[in-house]
Amino acid sequence: MQDxxxxxxxxRFNEPVSELVKRYTASVSFDKRMAExxxxxxxxxxxxxxxxxxxSDEDLRAIQGGMADILDDxxxxxxxxxxxxxxxxxxxxxxLTEKIGDAGKRLHTGRxxxxxxxxxxxxxxxxxxxxxxxxxADLQTSLLELADKxxxxxxxxxxxxxxxxxxxxxHHMLAYVEMLGRxxxxxxxxxxxxxxxPLGSAALAGTTFxxxxxxxxxxxxxxxxxxxxxxxxxxxxxxxxxxxAAALIMTHLSRLSEELILWMSPRxxxxxxxxRFCTGSSIMPQKKNPDVPELVRGKTGxxxxxxxxxxxxxxxxPLAYNKDNQEDKEPLFxxxxxxxxTLRIYADMMRGITVxxxxxxxxxxxxxxTATDLADYLVKKGLAFRDAHEAVALAVRYAEEKRxxxxxxxxxxxxxxxxLIDAKIFDVLTLEGSLAARDHVGGTAPNQVxxxxxxxxxxLAG
Ligand code: ARG
Numbered sequence: 001m002q003d004x005x006x007x008x009x010x011x012r013f014n015e016p017v018s019e020l021v022k023r024y025t026a027s028v029s030f031d032k033r034m035a036e037x038x039x040x041x042x043x044x045x046x047x048x049x050x051x052x053x054x055x056s057d058e059d060l061r062a063i064q065g066g067m068a069d070i071l072d073d074x075x076x077x078x079x080x081x082x083x084x085x086x087x088x089x090x091x092x093x094x095x096l097t098e099k100i101g102d103a104g105k106r107l108h109t110g111r112x113x114x115x116x117x118x119x120x121x122x123x124x125x126x127x128x129x130x131x132x133x134x135x136x137a138d139l140q141t142s143l144l145e146l147a148d149k150x151x152x153x154x155x156x157x158x159x160x161x162x163x164x165x166x167x168x169x170x171h172h173m174l175a176y177v178e179m180l181g182r183x184x185x186x187x188x189x190x191x192x193x194x195x196x197x198p199l200g201s202a203a204l205a206g207t208t209f210x211x212x213x214x215x216x217x218x219x220x221x222x223x224x225x226x227x228x229x230x231x232x233x234x235x236x237x238x239x240x241x242x243x244x245a246a247a248l249i250m251t252h253l254s255r256l257s258e259e260l261i262l263w264m265s266p267r268x269x270x271x272x273x274x275x276r277f278c279t280g281s282s283i284m285p286q287k288k289n290p291d292v293p294e295l296v297r298g299k300t301g302x303x304x305x306x307x308x309x310x311x312x313x314x315x316x317x318p319l320a321y322n323k324d325n326q327e328d329k330e331p332l333f334x335x336x337x338x339x340x341x342t343l344r345i346y347a348d349m350m351r352g353i354t355v356x357x358x359x360x361x362x363x364x365x366x367x368x369x370t371a372t373d374l375a376d377y378l379v380k381k382g383l384a385f386r387d388a389h390e391a392v393a394l395a396v397r398y399a400e401e402k403r404x405x406x407x408x409x410x411x412x413x414x415x416x417x418x419x420l421i422d423a424k425i426f427d428v429l430t431l432e433g434s435l436a437a438r439d440h441v442g443g444t445a446p447n448q449v450x451x452x453x454x455x456x457x458x459x460l461a462g
Pocket of ligand 1: 027031087113114117321323325326327
């Protein structure tokens with residue numbers, strides 16, 4: 001017999017693993033964050049075993065008492081985690097047996113670490129998703145506050161980063177509210193597939209004990225059981241789906257970050273970000289850098305990387321469980337942590353933004369933003385759109401040469417491009433007129449923005 005500390009499976013081995021292999025194969029340093037759900041899963045499993053007559057009342061009571069103590073130790077940080085015991089499951093089980101003796105050894109009846117770990121990840125992720133859905137809603141709420149306040153604040157809307165047409169800052173904020181709305185839907189949808197019970201699948205084929213999987217599922221709040229034991233122990237689709245949804249949220253926030261960074265640059269000067277989200281330069285005393293948005297943009301790469309890690313982790317695995325699967329946790333946990341911090345910081349940051357309407361308006365006046373309005377006006381007077389487009393293009397070229405905005409041209413100048421133009425044109429060419437004219441669902445008219453804010457608030461409240 002060898003002297004391997006891991007007596008859980010060491011019986012058939014002739015020599016202990018080296019220190020390096022022990023460290024290489026252990027997961028306790030990162031999977032200990034699942035300790036609470038691991039205990040929750042064990043308690044449900046034990047309760048079920050007792051109900052079906054596999055575990056005595058006495059054993060169940062002992063397990064419940066021992067687990068309560070262990071939970072206490074873990075919460076107080078006094079639990080002694082051992083690398084020799086490889087992972088969270090064996091650490092907890094060993095401790096339980098030390099505390100309560102043989103009853104602890106009977107807990108693992110009809111169960112394997114394979115279905116146990118799959119259950120733990122699902123319980124952990126379900127909790128994380130519930131928290132994240134709330135954080136997404138809070139970020140949406142912070143954007144709605146800005147949208148409401150700036151429902152009529154004009155700014156240039158861009159395509160190709162060139163001034164295109166006037167929009168309101170509120171409308172721009174609402175675009176992100178929509179993206180985040182889809183993100184929340186994706187998380188909620190993913191949760192349905194997370195929320196299925198693997199336990200009862202045991203190592204891969206099921207168990208010879210008369211388990212009642214539906215009972216265990218009900219005890220743990222799962223909506224159903226995984227219906228194939230081989231699939232149940234090897235499936236990590238749910239983790240990939242979650243990480244994909246997370247990568248998309250980060251992508252949305254990365255785009256917003258890019259905009260905040262541009263807008264804060266003195267070239268734009270559209271906004272200021274509160275000092276507590278920025279840092280200075282160690283060499284250039286005048287600098288105030290938008291560190292938080294830059295890091296969000298940077299950390300998006302990290303979450304995208306986790307998604308690729310998980311996809312790659314799974315692509316070569318034959319059924320059923322393989323040790324490869326232990327590598328699912330770090331990318332998943334890192335994704336949860338990164339996304340949680342990012343959403344929290346973002347809602348706070350958006351609430352601390354100073355909007356500079358004068359700078360936005362000045363910029364909107366600078367790129368012939370109402371040229372389309374002039375073309376639409378000519379079409380309404382009977383000109384074909386392509387002809388109207390051409391007339392306006394000539395007017396823009398002329399105005400550019402004169403260094404004037406379209407609205408600064410005189411009636412005589414304007415009429416030289418089309419005789420259809422009359423005095424009403426000056427309403428059309430103002431930024432306010434341009435905004436107000438886009439008055440339909442999804443348009444940038446201030447009253448549409450206000451209605452959309454109201455709809456979203458109702459949705460988030462319900
Ligand atoms: N620590 C392992 C993991 O994270 C638990 C399952 C181990 N199962 C096994 N048969 N080695 O996946």
